[in-house]
Amino acid sequence: MKTITLTLKKKSQIALEFDELIPDEVFDWEKDDFENYQVPVGNKRFPLTDYFDLEVEGTAEGPEEVKMILEGDCGRVKYIGCKMSAGEIIVNGDADLHCGAEMTGGKITVNGDAESYAGREMKGGELEIMGSTREFCGCSYIGDWRGMSGGKITLHGNAGKQLGECLSGGEIYVKGNCDILAGIHMTKGFIQIDGDVTRWPGGQMKNGNILINGKLGILLEGFVFDKIVKDPEIDGKSFSGKYIKYTGDIALNGKGGLYLNAEKNRELL
Amino acid sequence: MEYILKNGIVYDPANNIAGEKKDVMFKDGKIVDNVSSDAKVLDVTDKIVMPAGIDPHAHVAGPKLVVGRIYRPEDSRKGVTTKTDVCRSESGFSIPSCPATGYRYSRMGYGTVTEAAMPPLEAKHTHEEIMAIPNVDVTPLPLFGNNWFVLQWAKEGKIEEIAAFISSWLKITKGYGIKIVNPCGTEAWGWGGNVHGIDDPAPYFDVTAREVLRALSQANEMLGLPHSIHVHPNDLGHPGNFPTTINTLECVKDIEKSSGMRDQTIHLTHAQFHSYAGTSWRDVESGATEVADYINKNKHVTCDVGQITLDETTTMTADGPMEFDLHQLNGLKWANKDIELETGSGIVPFIYSGKAPVSSFQWAVGLELFLLIKDPWQVCLTTDHPNAGPFIRYPRIISWLMSSERRQEMMDNLEVRVWSYKRTSLGSLDRDYDFNEIATITRAAPAKIYGYQDRGELTPGYNADIAVYDLNPNDIDPIKEPAAIEKAFGNAMYTIKDGQILVKDGEVVKVVPSHTLWTNVNGFEEQEKAVMEQVMPTFNRFYTVKFENYKVHDHFTPYPIVTEVQAGK
Numbered sequence: 096m097k098t099i100t101l102t103l104k105k106k107s108q109i110a111l112e113f114d115e116l117i118p119d120e121v122f123d124w125e126k127d128d129f130e131n132y133q134v135p136v137g138n139k140r141f142p143l144t145d146y147f148d149l150e151v152e153g154t155a156e157g158p159e160e161v162k163m164i165l166e167g168d169c170g171r172v173k174y175i176g177c178k179m180s181a182g183e184i185i186v187n188g189d190a191d192l193h194c195g196a197e198m199t200g201g202k203i204t205v206n207g208d209a210e211s212y213a214g215r216e217m218k219g220g221e222l223e224i225m226g227s228t229r230e231f232c233g234c235s236y237i238g239d240w241r242g243m244s245g246g247k248i249t250l251h252g253n254a255g256k257q258l259g260e261c262l263s264g265g266e267i268y269v270k271g272n273c274d275i276l277a278g279i280h281m282t283k284g285f286i287q288i289d290g291d292v293t294r295w296p297g298g299q300m301k302n303g304n305i306l307i308n309g310k311l312g313i314l315l316e317g318f319v320f321d322k323i324v325k326d327p328e329i330d331g332k333s334f335s336g337k338y339i340k341y342t343g344d345i346a347l348n349g350k351g352g353l354y355l356n357a358e359k360n361r362e363l364l
Numbered sequence: 365m366e367y368i369l370k371n372g373i374v375y376d377p378a379n380n381i382a383g384e385k386k387d388v389m390f391k392d393g394k395i396v397d398n399v400s401s402d403a404k405v406l407d408v409t410d411k412i413v414m415p416a417g418i419d420p421h422a423h424v425a426g427p428k429l430v431v432g433r434i435y436r437p438e439d440s441r442k443g444v445t446t447k448t449d450v451c452r453s454e455s456g457f458s459i460p461s462c463p464a465t466g467y468r469y470s471r472m473g474y475g476t477v478t479e480a481a482m483p484p485l486e487a488k489h490t491h492e493e494i495m496a497i498p499n500v501d502v503t504p505l506p507l508f509g510n511n512w513f514v515l516q517w518a519k520e521g522k523i524e525e526i527a528a529f530i531s532s533w534l535k536i537t538k539g540y541g542i543k544i545v546n547p548c549g550t551e552a553w554g555w556g557g558n559v560h561g562i563d564d565p566a567p568y569f570d571v572t573a574r575e576v577l578r579a580l581s582q583a584n585e586m587l588g589l590p591h592s593i594h595v596h597p598n599d600l601g602h603p604g605n606f607p608t609t610i611n612t613l614e615c616v617k618d619i620e621k622s623s624g625m626r627d628q629t630i631h632l633t634h635a636q637f638h639s640y641a642g643t644s645w646r647d648v649e650s651g652a653t654e655v656a657d658y659i660n661k662n663k664h665v666t667c668d669v670g671q672i673t674l675d676e677t678t679t680m681t682a683d684g685p686m687e688f689d690l691h692q693l694n695g696l697k698w699a700n701k702d703i704e705l706e707t708g709s710g711i712v713p714f715i716y717s718g719k720a721p722v723s724s725f726q727w728a729v730g731l732e733l734f735l736l737i738k739d740p741w742q743v744c745l746t747t748d749h750p751n752a753g754p755f756i757r758y759p760r761i762i763s764w765l766m767s768s769e770r771r772q773e774m775m776d777n778l779e780v781r782v783w784s785y786k787r788t789s790l791g792s793l794d795r796d797y798d799f800n801e802i803a804t805i806t807r808a809a810p811a812k813i814y815g816y817q818d819r820g821e822l823t824p825g826y827n828a829d830i831a832v833y834d835l836n837p838n839d840i841d842p843i844k845e846p847a848a849i850e851k852a853f854g855n856a857m858y859t860i861k862d863g864q865i866l867v868k869d870g871e872v873v874k875v876v877p878s879h880t881l882w883t884n885v886n887g888f889e890e891q892e893k894a895v896m897e898q899v900m901p902t903f904n905r906f907y908t909v910k911f912e913n914y915k916v917h918d919h920f921t922p923y924p925i926v927t928e929v930q931a932g933k
């Protein structure tokens with residue numbers, strides 16, 4: 096087991112890019128490898144040690160034996176854990192854009208907020224954010240129609256707009272509230288939101304399921320009432336309580352399921 | 365500066381040199397037959413030497429490309445490189461950035477490419493992009509097949525008016541020749557429709573593709589343009605479309621050729637998309653045999669293939685209704701544009717996969733055409749970049765053409781589905797191209813088809829546009845070593861352009877501005893003047909731009925190569 100601790104000592108105005116510092120790349124690095132490493136900052140590179148104090152303990156045979164701990168406010172550190180396939184990263188602070196993007200395995204925990212594009216195009220592994228995130232969490236790359244396809248995102252705070260855009264697999268759990276168009280263009284996979292949702296979940300969804308335990312502001316016109324279900328089972332997962340089930344988005348002949356907590360959304364009954 | 369490329373094995377089909385060990389010399393940018401003892405020696409012992417490649421049909425500059433890049437950032441992120449001392453950073457796979465386009469052609473040993481669809485209204489912008497593409501000269505073909513003036517005069521049989529209009533518009537747009545895309549069909553798309561076959565009239569104008577093709581061909585020959593009409597026929601991609609294709613070729617057969625530089629009077633582009641039999645995608649069969657037979661029997665025809673490369677790519681064409689059909693088929697994002705009195709266009713991403721029966725079938729039809737057309741001077745290597753795949757796959761296609769074993773292997777191990785041999789004759793074709801035939805379909809034939817008098821051959825006086833590939837033809841068995849063929853043709857040992865070494869060992873070592881090739885017709889001034897008087901009232905009434913802002917001024921072509929033509933000679 097190898098523990099790599101990076102403690103922030105100077106926050107850069109321009110974001111640092113951390114996609115080269117993932118367990119897959121650094122599992123066999125010694126302390127001096129980190130000390131010699133130049134991290135991309137904008138269109139240049141600077142020594143990592145300009146920004147972080149370093150500690151490296153133990154050894155690893157592969158990425159799965161690596162634990163990276165980022166101490167401090169990493170709100171200007173982009174691409175944390177981007178493309179990682181194994182191992183663990185813990186951020187004790189905020190994370191900037193694209194945290195956990197394209198990850199295929201391993202686990203990232205952010206003990207703070209994450210900026211937009213967290214978990215973009217995720218294929219596997221686990222991303223847990225103790226705070227909130229902003230737009231396009233668990234989404235596709237801009238322009239693409241292929242989004243997150245596997246793995247699990249758990250968000251203890253709130254989610255921004257277009258959560259799980261183009262989702263084609265995997266699971267997203269939001270403990271807090273969520274802004275517009277969760278699951279837009281989704282074709283498969285599961286989104287659960289425990290808090291309130293402003294409006295339009297599932298816009299243009301073709302398939303997959305969205306479950307909302309809070310109150311929904313505005314339902315999209317493309318969703319038609321299907322039935323009232325008690326203790327539904329969705330994708331092999333059991334839920335207790337009464338839900339109003341809709342099917343949509345009929346604008347695209349969608350067969351997606353939208354489950355609204357009946358108690359919280361009584362006026363829709 | 366004098367150079368001597370020493371001891372290479374030369375393939376120069378225009379001069380009937382097929383794998384001869386000889387030196388190639390050049391001085392001050394031109395091929396020469398001797399140099400002084402001061403000449404710098406480049407040792408290319410036993411390496412393949414050819415004229416630089418010429419791509420007769422691709423989409424590399426213009427508004428379609430820009431819209432493609434804007435709406436496909438997911439394509440731009442592929443192929444990203446960091447800048448070097450010589451090159452800017454690159455981006456894109458199917459729609460590379462302008463600099464990347466130049467570098468990538470250069471690395472393959474190419475020196476010239478045709479931009480095959482320039483809407484006259486967007487000509488300025490097309491030339492701006494050409495200026496941003498280094499290292500490879502660009503020949504833009506303006507679109508005329510759905511132009512309102514042309515449609516009107518074709519209906520009335522006014523060939524001289526059309527000739528004068530073309531003569532004038534080649535000057536106005538700085539264009540090289542006549543491009544026709546889905547004649548009458550794109551105009552019909554302005555009314556929400558399309559035309560089927562060559563005798564289905566366009567709405568309002570009530571003129572048919574047959575009439576438009578014949579009129580433009582007659583005008584082309586009246587002017588004696590270096591290139592023939594360049595035709596993307598009706599019914600692209602439709603099962604059962606091969607009769608339309610043959611009708612298109614046949615309908616201009618009697619028109620007499622006036623330019624001595626070329627043999628053909630019609631160039632059929634991306635023939636693969638136009639060689640399908642059957643009635644629907646359920647019962648589709650290859651029509652390649654019929655199209656190839658026709659071409660084998662008719663010397664007034666040349667073609668390029670538009671080979672499917674089995675990649676995710678971006679389709680973009682002035683065939684607006686076809687792109688809408690494609691979007692309905694694959695459900696992916698669609699861009700559409702109407703170009704006022706001239707044409708239209710559409711863009712849709714497309715994934716050609718060896719796992720899909722239709723893609724596998726199309727892949728095989730393209731290869732059938734290459735293998736069934738007997739005379740390599742009648743067929744050129746293209747992918748209709750980026751429509752059937754990106755041009756960076758040419759080396760791979762070369763490896764397929766040179767190896768029947770590789771093709772069989774792809775069918776056997778399911779890299780392509782069974783439709784590749786059950787719906788086509790590919791499985792029975794065991795022809796293997798040799799290096800001389802490859803040199804013909806990638807340089808000599810395109811040069812001849814375009815009537816180029818300065819490139820495509822290693823003749824003294826011609827531009828020193830030369831490619832050297834790191835292959836010993838006496839050593840390698842292309843049938844057994846397709847990967848080595850692909851690697852060598854993708855990474856030129858030397859690419860020499862106008863006597864300057866631009867690529868060495870697969871790396872771009874020098875960046876130079878590209879030239880723009882266009883045609884200036886002389887001796888038709890009176891007719892041009894008369895026709896402009898007819899054109900201007902309509903122009904002023906319907907165009908959204910003023911004529912003063914329409915013309916491509918000289919500063920848009922800082923490095924022009926002008927082919928001067930005496931009308932009718």
Ligand SMILES: [Zn+2]
Binds near residue numbers: 596681682
């Ligand atoms: Zn075309």
Ligand SMILES: [Zn+2]
Binds near residue numbers: 421480634681748
């Ligand atoms: Zn084309």
